[in-house]
Amino acid sequence: MRHENISRIESGIPAIRGKRRRESFSLLFELRGEDPLGPGLHQLEHPDFEASPLLLSQVCGSKRDSTMYYEAVFG
Numbered sequence: 001m002r003h004e005n006i007s008r009i010e011s012g013i014p015a016i017r018g019k020r021r022r023e024s025f026s027l028l029f030e031l032r033g034e035d036p037l038g039p040g041l042h043q044l045e046h047p048d049f050e051a052s053p054l055l056l057s058q059v060c061g062s063k064r065d066s067t068m069y070y071e072a073v074f075g
Contacts, residue, residue: 024075029056031068036061 031037037056044054056070 024073026071026073028059029070029072031070033066034068036068037070 036058039058040055041053042056043051045051054072056072059069059071061068
């Protein structure tokens, strides 16, 4: 998901807010069949990359099953 409003607002007055060098974006994560995650930072781990903290916000949950959706916003 692109965050065009943020880019438009911040680029409106470059002398005050600075010039953006990249666009904001978000990633949506899906969690099925597990206990919901608590709010705040979570450790993102993958064998090919260094572990990194990631701030996740719950954006919705499915009433039909136990799927939870979380969003991480960058930029």
